Amino acid sequence: MTEPGQSPENPWPVRAVATRVAKWIDRLGAVWVEGQLTELKVRPDSKTVFMVLRDPAADMSLALTCPRDLVRNAPVRLSEGTQVIICGKPNFYTGRGSFSLRVSEIRAVGIGELLARIDRLRRLLDAEGLFDPRLKRPIPFLPNTIGLITGRASAAEHDVTTVATGRWPAVRFAIRNTIVQGPNAVPQIVEALAALDTDPAVDVIVLARGGGSVEDLLPFSDETLCRAISACRTPVVSAIGHEPDNPVCDLVADLRAATPTDAAKRIVPDAAAEQALITDLRERSARALRNWVHREQHHLDQLRSRPVLALPLATLAAREDEIQRARATTQRDITRLISAERETIGHLSARLTTLGPAATLARGYAVVQTVPTSGAPAVLRSVADAPEGTQLRIRVSDGVVAAVSGGPEKSTAEGSK
Structure with a gap:
């Protein structure tokens, strides 16, 4: 045989469950609760006021029952939305199977606590x-x-x-x-x-x-x-x-x-204000643009007034005169240098002519060379180099004469002896 309420064959009646739940809840002590009143029902023919206390931070609420005198003598005027702290004892009503708190004290939540x-x-x-x-x-x-x-x-x-x-x-x-x-x-x-x-x-x-x-x-x-x-x-x-x-x-x-x-x-x-701002910005931008154009125009006028732009060929003309003077000076110096060098060359040429063998030959001198059988002619420097029968080559101012050596001549002194 199972315990009552533990099997479908041996169930508890509603009254038994409701009574046991009411006895268990009745053993709970009083508790202080803070919340916000959302409903306040005062019936003229009842000494009990029914209220609902809501948690502002969560979607949860509790039903309250309160003596009318306690509501009438509350420290603040109670209405929907009032924040309160209540002291109540949990109750379970067996007739309706509902839970509520029986309020025994109501206190207002102070501004400082809020x-x-x-x-x-x-x-x-x-x-x-x-x-x-x-x-x-x-x-x-x-x-x-x-x-x-x-x-x-x-x-x-x-x-x-x-x-x-x-x-x-x-x-x-x-x-x-x-x-x-x-x-x-x-x-x-x-x-x-x-x-x-x-x-x-x-x-x-x-x-x-x-x-x-x-x-x-x-x-x-x-x-x-x-x-x-x-x-x-x-x-x-x-x-x-x-x-x-x-x-x-x-x-x-x-x-x-x-x-x-x-x-x-x-x-x-x-x-x-926006229209006025746009108008002001347009005026300021136009003024800024005009000022910029004026500045640029003034800058261009200054540039155009400079000599290099006003008379762009003046510098070239001045440089042309300098170039002409430099060219004339250069030509004069080159001519003078050429004349001096020409005169120097003339002096050197005259000296060379005077000192050269052709001038000596022109004065009556001759260059005598021996003509060997083989080899190149050699200048006759000594009578010993031209024994009798030696082929000679005599160069004078206007040509060359071939001769044969008759041997060395005896001096005048030796002939007189």
């Missing part, structure tokens, strides 16, 4: 790099369509559309109206953000609200919303309009605007 929580989230996201300036997407100069997430018929919507249209009349808007405070604000804003991000016509998304208290701006410091903004492929502009305490989404967004009006001014160029 700011501390926001600061913890800010440090966490900063450590993950969601605030890195290098991740910021550039805002297009002239967006065709602006995605706008804001409250319905709000002043923020009016400011953005009016200012943007006044600056650039052709701009278009894709508006998504959501609630911008309270427990349901984050899911609606995230849904609108995803819809605009997937729209290819939207070039930039503006998240706008006209400021408010720290409690009112809690949705814009929600971790889910901040991560959704960081995941967007379209540039996001945060225009919450709350200067003293910036919500965390200001740091995650690609551009933070001080107010919705400032957001419109920063994402849409002013047509009049």
Whole structure:
């Protein structure tokens, strides 16, 4: 035989299961829980108030039951969206099979605690790099369509559309109206953000609200919303309009605007200002071009006024005169040199003529050579070289005479003896 509830043959009845679960939960002690009220149902004929406590950072909630007097005497006025800390004991109602916390004490979450929580989230996201300036997407100069997430018929919507249209009349808007405070604000804003991000016509998304208290701006410091903004492929502009305490989404967004009006001014160029800028740039460029032309014209005038360009042949003419003078000087020097050399050659020629053998022969001298039987003639230098019968060759000034030696002659002294 199996234990009750352990087999289909021996099941437990519903009452047994519900009773055992209620007894097990009843053994749990009281617990302090922090969250945001999303529902508050007060029935006139009931002394019990039913509420729902939501976790702002996750899609989870708990049902609460609370005495009406405890709600009436709460330290803050309870409404949907109020952040509270409650002390409750877990209860399981066997009749409906539902779980809830029976509230015994309610405390308000102070501003300091809210700011501390926001600061913890800010440090966490900063450590993950969601605030890195290098991740910021550039805002297009002239967006065709602006995605706008804001409250319905709000002043923020009016400011953005009016200012943007006044600056650039052709701009278009894709508006998504959501609630911008309270427990349901984050899911609606995230849904609108995803819809605009997937729209290819939207070039930039503006998240706008006209400021408010720290409690009112809690949705814009929600971790889910901040991560959704960081995941967007379209540039996001945060225009919450709350200067003293910036919500965390200001740091995650690609551009933070001080107010919705400032957001419109920063994402849409002013047509009049751009036209004035274009006119000014055209005037400046024309003025710069004229000045450049004037400078170049003045430079050309200076170049043309220089002697080398005004009289380009003057230098050549001056050089021509120099060349003529140099040629005349060169010719004169060459002529003088030739005359001097000619005179020198004449003197040398006269001396050579005077000292040469032809002149000597002309004065009556002769050159006597012996003519051997073989070999070349040789000059007769001694009488011993011309014995009797020696063939002689006598050269005089006007020719050559052949002779035969008769031998040496005896001197006059020897003949007288």
